Amino acid sequence: MENVQLAVIGGGPAGMAAALRAVECGVKDVVILERAETLGGILEQCIHTGFGLHYFGEELSGPEYAARFIELVEKTDITVKTDTMVTDISPDRVVTAVNKKDGLIKLKAGAVVLAMGCRERPRGALEIAGTRPAGIMTAGTAQRYVNIDGKMPGKNVVILGSGDIGLIMARRMTLEGARVKVVCELMPYSGGLNRNIVQCLNDFNIPLRLSTTVVETHGKERLEGVTIAQVDEKLRPIDSTREYIPCDTLMLSVGLIPENELTKSVGVPLDRVTNGAVVDEMRQTEMPGVFACGNVLHVHDLVDYVTLEAQLAGEGAAKFILNGEAAACYVASQPGNGVRYIVPQRVNVLHEGDVKLYFRVGRVFKNARVVLEIDGETVSSKKKVKVAPGEMEDVVIPADRLARMTENSVVTVRVEE
Amino acid sequence: MKKQMTCIACPLGCQLTVEYEGTEVLSVTGNTCKRGDAYARTEIVNPTRSLTSTVRVKGGVHPVVPVKTAGPIPKDKMFEAMRYLNTVAVKAPVSLGQVIVEDLLGTGVNVVATNTD
Known part of the structure; x- marks a missing residue:
């Protein structure tokens, strides 16, 4: 069995961004395991434009968006194994995979990022x-x-x-x-x-x-x-x-269903609404050292948000690998009126910095307000012409407000009409 | 004349109201950025769209490679452009950004590859 610092499962936009950020944060030994013949994931077949407006400030096609990250991955020492199917991940982070070249592979990983994406219903x-x-x-x-x-x-x-x-x-x-x-x-x-x-x-x-x-x-x-x-x-x-x-x-x-068979094999608890793992603000699951990001965590509307989320997971995994498990005191983020789910589902109040909560609503609301409430106090109340289930929304817990939270704090996001 | 339209410049999809006479645009409201204003004006005067499709590749990894118009083309030329692109074949290797067709149908817009093959 070989040791690696970080094993990233899936080489789509989520896996690539997580691996790249981990390298930026000082992780030397990263492997991406990808089922298809090439990196890029589902972007390879999404030849229409509309990707990258938020992240790159320009409108790209799917393969173009993927190519920017593939190029960056190729410039690093990240090991990429394509045509490689991960068959199991054990609770102690032994990743089992197969491909035609290496046969059976077993990797003992310091941390794992789950980035398997989703499939269609x-x-x-x-x-x-x-x-x-x-x-x-x-x-x-x-x-x-x-x-x-x-x-x-x-x-x-x-x-x-x-x-x-x-x-x-x-x-x-x-x-x-x-x-x-x-x-x-x-x-x-x-x-x-x-x-x-x-x-x-x-x-x-x-x-x-x-x-x-x-x-x-x-x-x-x-x-x-x-x-x-x-x-x-x-x-x-x-x-x-x-x-x-x-x-x-x-x-x-x-509809799309997060592809969480491997997540279940690790033993990571899933959220019944998102069908993805329950995670904290760095996208760490309830099993320390196991992170999840992208469409395997919850189905995103824009790949730009996948990239941003995966960078959090990559950074979280890097910190876990280099510094060990961080001290944590978790508070649940609670969906209030109109809100179907929130990711992350829990927030470490010891985290330093802003925490962005992504959420989806259950139906269409017009001329509504999106309210973030902590301990009965309205932290923000944003006016929205329209919120719809098809589009992801977000609110931010500012760093200074987070610093004043305790283990008994109550965080709620709701929609008011 | 007044016309309602949904802006397609970005995923936000602002509801725009355009006031115009003939092909002269008097006002655009409802947009949240400059791109929305520009979209509404061209939509009245000369609607354009970017086109993405595929062209055949000879000797490549895949039978086709994705392409796009490097800029928007007149909306009413979309089908003509598609018919033309379906007659085009390129030889591998194809690189991302490679010009596949110069000056598509006299629009002055090039067609470029959006992936390697």
């Missing part, structure tokens, strides 16, 4: 009635076919789910000559960014039907059509609104 999770023909796939799978493999998965497309990947694929398929007949969204609002509804749907006159879902698929070998229906306020399909739409392709963009 599959068809099986949706319980759509009907046959099981070819032509039904997640939007991300279709994106890979078109953008990496250069193949078109179909000609007449229905998309279920209006998350950003679904919207982006509606435009991409249309530009490549397919006809996107409709995008159906179960909820009364879209899960995607407004700009994507404008430039991916409205620009091409693709209808978006809210409160509508696919209730049945038809066809034997290949998909021949789907039946869609409106849903009532309890999201139950209304039979009288059933409508048959001929199509050969159904793309699903119905």
Whole structure:
């Protein structure tokens, strides 16, 4: 068994930024283990632009955003093992992995950063009635076919789910000559960014039907059509609104699930709402020395925030490796009215510096205020024209306020209408 | 005339109101930055979009390499541009930023590779 100071699981934007920051903080011996043939993660197939506005101040495509970090990684002594599948991480941080070159690898890591990303919710999770023909796939799978493999998965497309990947694929398929007949969204609002509804749907006159879902698929070998229906306020399909739409392709963009099988194998407790680990302000899980960042921790809307979060994890891991476990006194950050979850879920009151709390709301609020309250005192109250579940929001606990907190402090974030 | 639109300059998606007569923009409101103002004005006079797609690669790792227009092109040229790009093939190796097509359809805008292959 080999020893390494830091093992980073996953070489996407989160893994690369965490590894790079750890090196900057003085860690010498870092290895990135990546399942795919190259670094970059899902960015490699996201060829549209819109990445990097916050972090780089310019609009980049996914591969361009990834390339900036890949270049930086190549300039360091970070060991990168691609085509390498991590199969297990033990509670004492022994990482087991396999690849074709080294065979079985066992690494004893001083600290571990979990950066495995997320996967798409599959068809099986949706319980759509009907046959099981070819032509039904997640939007991300279709994106890979078109953008990496250069193949078109179909000609007449229905998309279920209006998350950003679904919207982006509606435009991409249309530009490549397919006809996107409709995008159906179960909820009364879209899960995607407004700009994507404008430039991916409205620009091409693709209808978006809210409160509508696919209730049945038809066809034997290949998909021949789907039946869609409106849903009532309890999201139950209304039979009288059933409508048959001929199509050969159904793309699903119905949510992302953090890929936490390895997190569970380490024994790290998960948050029931985010489906990711419970972490503190440096993204350390409840197991000292194990950190998590990026979409494996909670699904982000912008990669720029993934990078920032991963840098915290990298810095936290470096401190753990170089200085040992820090003294801690944890307080939970509590989601109040309208708030679904907060990351980090707990804050070390002994931490020095500001702490940013990221959160998502449960529904759309207009002309609302986002309130951070500590021990009954309003620390900040920010006016927001609109907050929506599709977009991550944040509030900051200023360093001086954090310094006055104790183990009995109560931190709440809520939305007031 | 008044027109409502959603700004696409950044993920914020501000709701803009544009007052205009013909192709003369009188006022833009609702924007939170300069980019929003500029977006609203071009959207009335000459709507433009950046285009991203792929072109064929011969002898590369992957069958296609991603590309983008180095700047925005007229919105009504998007499909013509796509038809043209689907006839283009480049030889590997391709480097990031390499010019794939010069002066796309006379727009003065180049098409560049956004990845290596």
